[in-house]
Amino acid sequence: MQINFLDLKTQYETIKEEIKNVLLAAVESGQYIMGPNVKVFEQEIASYLGVKHAIAVANGTDALVMTLDALRIGPGDEVITSPYTFFASAECISRVGAKPVFTDIDADTLNMNPEEIEKKITEKTKAIIPVHIFGQAADIERIMAIAEKYGLHVIEDACQAIGAEINGRKLGTIGKAGCFSFFPTKNLGAYGDGGLVVTNDDDLAEKIKLLRVHGSRVKYFHTIIGYNSRLDEIQAAILRVKLKHIDAWNEARRQKAKLYNELLQNTPVKTPGVKDEKSHVYHLYTILAPERDELKKYLEQKGIPTGIYYPLPLHLQEAYKNLGYKKGDLPVAEETCEKNLSLPLYPELPEKHIKYIADAIIEYYKKG
Numbered sequence: 001m002q003i004n005f006l007d008l009k010t011q012y013e014t015i016k017e018e019i020k021n022v023l024l025a026a027v028e029s030g031q032y033i034m035g036p037n038v039k040v041f042e043q044e045i046a047s048y049l050g051v052k053h054a055i056a057v058a059n060g061t062d063a064l065v066m067t068l069d070a071l072r073i074g075p076g077d078e079v080i081t082s083p084y085t086f087f088a089s090a091e092c093i094s095r096v097g098a099k100p101v102f103t104d105i106d107a108d109t110l111n112m113n114p115e116e117i118e119k120k121i122t123e124k125t126k127a128i129i130p131v132h133i134f135g136q137a138a139d140i141e142r143i144m145a146i147a148e149k150y151g152l153h154v155i156e157d158a159c160q161a162i163g164a165e166i167n168g169r170k171l172g173t174i175g176k177a178g179c180f181s182f183f184p185t186k187n188l189g190a191y192g193d194g195g196l197v198v199t200n201d202d203d204l205a206e207k208i209k210l211l212r213v214h215g216s217r218v219k220y221f222h223t224i225i226g227y228n229s230r231l232d233e234i235q236a237a238i239l240r241v242k243l244k245h246i247d248a249w250n251e252a253r254r255q256k257a258k259l260y261n262e263l264l265q266n267t268p269v270k271t272p273g274v275k276d277e278k279s280h281v282y283h284l285y286t287i288l289a290p291e292r293d294e295l296k297k298y299l300e301q302k303g304i305p306t307g308i309y310y311p312l313p314l315h316l317q318e319a320y321k322n323l324g325y326k327k328g329d330l331p332v333a334e335e336t337c338e339k340n341l342s343l344p345l346y347p348e349l350p351e352k353h354i355k356y357i358a359d360a361i362i363e364y365y366k367k368g
Ligand SMILES: *Cc1c(COP(=O)(O)O)cnc(C)c1O
Pocket: 059, 060, 061, 062, 085, 086, 088, 089, 131, 157, 159, 160, 180, 181, 182, 183, 193, 194, 195
C-alpha cells in the first residue's frame, strides 16, 4: 500500500478544470500584482471569517511581523507566546526587535496554558501571541480576559487553523488581529506562498495596507518605512477557488480524525484532546506516543510516513540561546517534543489507509 503523509496532487485533480481556467484568465489579464483577484479574495475571505478587514500579504510570517510592527511593538518590549509551535510564531517578535517570552503549554490541547501566562507578564509585556496549534483553538477566551486585565494586544497565530471556531466565532477574528498562512501544505494552501492579516480595527487595517507596499498610499510617495509583502494575483485566483471548498475539506479532516480516535482508543498513545468539535480543523493529526522514535521507525518499515512537529521547543533553539532558558524550564512543551507524532491526514486520505495505520500502531504496542 502506498501511503502519503499529505497528497496535494490528489486534491488538485478534484479542482483541476476550475484552477486551469482561473490561472489562464489571471495570466491573460495582464494584471499581476494587487489586481482584481486579490481585492475580491480579500472581500470573500473577510466575509467567510466574519471580520471587517482582510489584508492579503506575501506569507504568514510577514503577516505576523507587519502586525507587530503596525502595533508599534519593538525594542524594549516583550511578547508572550508558545514554545511549542513553528519558529515563525516567535521569530516575528525578534524580527521587530522585541523579546519573545515563552510560557508552557497545556498537556491536553498542546496550546498555551493561560494559568502560566499571567506569571510571565511584566511592565514590558505588550502583547500575547496565542498559536492555535495543529488547527485547534487555544483557550482564547481566557487569554482575551487576561489581556484585557493588563491592557495587552492579542495577535492570534491562526496559520494552522483556518475555519476552526469557538462559540460561533472563527479563530483569528477574536484578538486585535489574526494572521493566516497559505503555504501549500496548510488547510487552505496556495500553489506558492501567501498570507493574510485580519482585524476589525480600521486603523490597524490601514496601517498594514500601507506597510505591505513600502509605506506608500500614493505611488512614489512614502509616509512610513514599509515592506514589499503582497499576495500575487495568480495565488489569489487559486485561493478564491479553494476557499469555496475549505469547509468541506475541514469536515473531511474531522471525520478522518474521528476514525483515528476510535481505532486508537485502546492503545497507549494519547489522541488529540479536543474540547468541542468545531474548535479543531486538524491541520495535523498529532498523537503523543510512548517510545515515539521506535514506533516511527516501525511504521516507516510498514510504508507509513509520519512527521515530528516539533522536535525541539523554541526556548531551547540555538537561535534563542541568548534568552537564557535551560532544559526543564518548560517541562510540558519539552516532553511533548519527545512524544509527538503526526499521522497522515488530508481530506482525501482513504479510510482503508487509516485502518492500516491504526492496525500497525496496535501491533507495535502488542509486541513491546
Ligand atoms: C506556517 C506557519 C507560520 C508561517 O507561515 P508562512 O506562510 O510559512 O510564513 C507561522 N506560524 C505557524 C503556527 C505556522 O504553522
